[in-house]
Amino acid sequence: MNEIVKRLHPVANVRRRLFALSGNRCAFPGCPHPVINQAGQLVAEMCHIEAANKDGERFNPNQTNEERRAFENLILLCGTHHTVTNDTDVYTVAKMQEMKSAHEARSFMQPPEMQEYFVDVTSNQSYELPKNFLNLDTAGWDDTSFSEANKLLVRIATLPPLTRSLYVNALICAVPRDLSLFVDPNELSIRLQVPVVTLEPHFAMLVRAELVTEWSAEEAEMCGRPPFRHFYLRGLDREDYGNYFLVLLNRRFRADPATLRDIIENLNYQLLDE
Template sequence: MEEPKRLAIRKDVLRDLYLLSGNRCAFPECTRSILNGSGNLVGQVCHIEAAMPGGERFNPNQTNEDRRAFSNLMLLCYDHHIETNNVNKYTVEILREMKRSHEKKFSDAAEKLFESTVSDMTLLQEFEYCSNLNSINKVLEWGNTESELLEVVPLFNSLLDKRLRKLTPNTRSIFSVMVARSEGSEINLNEIRDVTGSSQSEMVNAVAMLERYGLITEPEENEYLIPVTYFQEYDMWDMWYEIKKYSEQSSISLKNIIEDMQFSLFD
């Protein structure tokens, strides 16, 4: 176990905290600003689980990096920072929910604004429907007849129309990596963020959009984990697992299928 050491908070974490704060204290119904009109920090960056032993809610099992991570920090005004020092009333779980609710409110607003600015762009994105599914049927050895495949074609094209085409290109790119790395029982969002080079705010927005269009379920209590079962669709037939297998066995990239929306590659 490493020796506890207070590390400086990274600039990218501070930026994401502020962007998702709406420039407001995260305490419910508090309207105090974090930055004043002159751009000076008048709020406080607060640890949910303390940075050092003796601090409120200190967790000896955390690493020093965990303690300065985005997930362990929130922005509060001075008065509410003092109030939340009452560890009996303000437990780790309560503060995490306070942070989640506050940031979700402002991330949803940002997402709606972002969607409205790119709505024309999403309509102009190129895509191709599938028409017979002969290739995926052969590669995965489904053994379906031509008439059986034609019954499945609308399901695939509905997945394209009602879900993938609603996403921004960046969100499809993140989802493509999620599908590619979907092994075991869960997916680590920190890992997805790192390998895609996404900021915390970009991940928050992408997860919100993927939830909205039914491509993932809401993350559980640990905000960094999502059950792999979120890929299951259509009477529990795991289409995304099948699509991933097809990509691996046919050498057709998930980028072409998911990001470029070329469903004709299944034919």
């Protein structure tokens, strides 16, 4: 297999399925440790049955990177039992698969209970920042360029998954204008086949996160901008380092939107290093 072994973050639907079938308990038999505590915080670990990296437990060189982050290869364990199951003489692949299957079957058969607390969907998100951004044309970048790009990625990671999905779709179809990218919410509504009113709360969250700036039709026309309501995607700094990073993302992945969706929606930032 010629694929370079790389740890990929599990996609959103896989994470949702794992948490839904966990019964909010560690999968180790008899362990009462919760996955999410009453403050809505993730207090367990998403573990690989067959390791994501070559030096990990039960690594399988015949798996692909996608297979390593698949639902079938992931199990939720508390920190203690994650360490315990590192004993591969006892906890073989077959043993771990049996543990996962039995736990999820029990959780599936349990009757639904009243929701006792709300869970912040952003609390269980993890990611690794890029190391070199070699997948972008970074000629002319300095230390500030890399720093501001990373700050922007950290801010994006604080968004709920559905808001990140809107953001990346806006980034894909945004129209470049110098060092700016603008998007028409009506056009986005048509492309996504979703009413504008459904997009509004997500745009409001993006505005609060300082990731977009809204222009009314009147403001835009007065400033010589396109004469309709639209949003500008923006960086977090005043010197346009973040803006230029977004322009590079738009330019690099306009013809490869699936990869950019994986980067933003699933926080697979390491794909920027290839």
